[in-house]
Each structure stands twice: as C-alpha cells, then as structure tokens.
Amino acid sequence: MDDIQAGDERFVWPHTAGEENPTSLIWRVRIRMDDRPGTLAKVAIRLADLECNILGVTVLPVPGGVLDEVVVRPPVGLARSHLVDAISAEGCACTGITGADLTELVDSSAAALAAARRAVLDPDRHAEAVREVLTADVVTILPASEANSARAESGHRAVLPVGGGQALVARRSWAPFVQLELARARALLDLLGAVRANVAAPSVLATADGADLVLRAGGPGDADAVRALHARCSPETLFLRYHTGMRTIPRRWSQRLLMPPRGMSVLARHGRDVVALGQLIAQGKERIAEVSLLVEDAWQRKGIGGGLLSRLAVLAAGRGYRELVAVCLPGQNGVRHAALRAGLAVGEYAEDGSLRIGVSVVPPGTGPHPAGEAPFRGADTAGGSLRS
Secondary structure, X not given: OXXXXXXXXXXXXXXXXXXXXXXXXXXXXXXXXXXXXXXXXXXXXXXXXOOOEEEEEEEEEEOOEEEEEEEEEOOOOOOHHHHHHHHHOOOOEEEEEEEOOHHHOOOHHHHXXXXXXXXXXXXXXXXXXXXXXXXXXXXXXXXXXXXOOOOOOOOOEEEEEEEOOEEEEEEOOOOOOOHHHHHHHHHHHHHHHHHHHOOOOOEEEEOOOOXXXXXXXXXXXXXXXXXXXXXXXXXXXXXXXXXXXXXXXXXHHHHHHHOOOOEEEEEEEEOOEEEEEEEEEEXXXXXXXXXXXXXXXXXXXXXXXXXXXXXXXXXXXHOOOOEEEEEEOOOOOHHHHHHHHOOOOEEEEEEOOEEEEEEEOOOOOOOOOOOOOOOOOOOOOOOOEXXX
C-alpha cells in the first residue's frame, strides 16, 4: 500500500486530477490539531462533506496539542490530497495517511493484550507483538551496541532496550511515533520481561554444602511444617527473631506468619521440611517493606539467609518497593551479613534502641544474582527480626 507522510518528497500535494484511487478502501489518518473544544467536530464535518465514513477515532496527547488518529472509509475516487486539503482548511495538519484493514479496527488496549498473550505463549514473537502495538512497518532485533538510540529519524525510528545486550528497533514511514505509543510498547516489554523472569514461581537455592532447597511462597497448607520449624529452633534463634522468650508458637500464629496482612512469606523447603522462613510486609509509606528471616539452627551458615533475602528483594521490586527494612537487636549482624552476601546495598541507623537495617532493592534480573539463580555461599546466622 502507498503511504503518505508530511514532508515526504515522493509526494507533492495537491496531486494531479488524474490521480488513481488507492486500492485500500480504508485509510488511517493522523491529524495534528489544537486542543480546543469543537476542533474535532469541525474536522468531522469536513470529512462528511467529502462523503468519508468515520469508523474509529483515537486521541493521542502530544506536547502543544493532540494527535487524532481517524480511521475512515473514503468514497471511490477521492484523492488523498483532497482529504489533506480539507483537514488543512480547518487549521489542522495531516501528519500521515496510510492504508488500513478492518481487522485493525479494534480497541487499542484489547489489541495490546492480545499481542501480549501471543508473545507470552511464544517468546520468539516479542518483536512481532511490539510491531502490532506500534503499528510499525518493521521491528528488528539488534545488539544494543549497534541500535544507535540517538538516531530517531524525525520520530520515525525508535529504539527499545530489552535486556541481555539486545534492543528492538522499530520503524514506521507513514507517521512518526509519539510518546504515548512508545510508553505502551515499553509497558508491553516490561510485562513480557516479568513473565519471563516469573519471580513468583518456585526457585532452587543451592546451599554452601551442596544441598538444593526450594524457595516458594507460603500458604495455609504449610502451617504444620512452619510449626515444626519453630519446634526445631533453639530458644536463642527464636529470641533473635521475635525479641522475646518463647519455645513454640500458638497455632493461630502459623497463618499470620504464612500470610501476613499486607505482605507475603517465602519458605525454604528441603524435602517435606521447612528449614527457613522469610516475610515481606508493606509499611504503607514511601514504598518501604519490612523483612524478617528465620533459619533453623542446623541449616545456618550455609547461605540460606542470603538466598531468602535476595528472593524477597526481587519480589519486593516486582511489587514496587524501593527499600527493605529489618529491625535487629544491637550486636545482631545476621541480616546485614545476609544482605551483603546477596550483593545488596546496606545502610544502618538506630531507632528506639534497635538497629534498623535498610536494604536497597535490586530490580529483577539487574543485580549480581538474577531471579532464579541463588549460588550464595558464606556465613549466615538465624537472620534478622522485625515486629510483626
């Protein structure tokens, strides 16, 4: 299909009277106009005077005005140049015209979700999904070092990093990309990246002595195993976690530990036994979450605390948190050591006689140990504590 865009030297408006009618009977037209009441209505009247049937309208906010994408069915014999002239007569600018198809007349959100579904089912179709969302002519995959993000070609070219040293390069000749479209494409890529990372799925943690543990979210069915974990812990380990003398936990606590209000738990399992428990609980302010760790005595100093904390940090990043905070007794260094072993940035400050350790959250896949990989080695104690 022939495409027309403003400033394209291959097309000069107005066309000659003998211009052939395009083979497509549906046009996608982009119109730049001032954001004033009634402007679109006036353009619609102009289109109606040309006997164009408007099939759909999408409004794309742009700096200094709006960009309306109008899908029309023109009458047989109407030259594109006549449509451009009618739009110009209302003080608007036609930034591009291209042929369209009835299959493209779907809600943009629905189209994006459908493209995302196809890409989730077939990861090799990520580039195709982005092309559909952007209605681009072509989307290619290049090494990030060769993508040249500074080369925009007056908005007709866009570079979207996808990680792993690669980038998608999108091109569209008939109309430049606008920021709203690129934001949709980036959101789609973020979604596909989250699906690929699948941080909520169970993962394997290799301990310092070669044992493999399964890290997964805790649920109601784990109550007995969590109670057994506490029964196997020494009074010293339980005191470091709860800051009070206790030997066992009430049954009602099991559910609260596994499914805390405004939070979640992560278990480390070896066979049928739960050998460690971590919690992530929202503080309700400034995107900060509290974190706690409990590691069975026999499994301490094997890297489990660091593995749990790294997993909690990845899950916290996925939930939008920027910092984890653990409340520790003076002289207790378990959480601090675990965080350093996990490659997380640590800061300390005192409050109400307790040491609060702030851990900067590392986004999934960007830290020294990506999601699903936990080759942590080194010394861990029972872990830090918080008031829950």
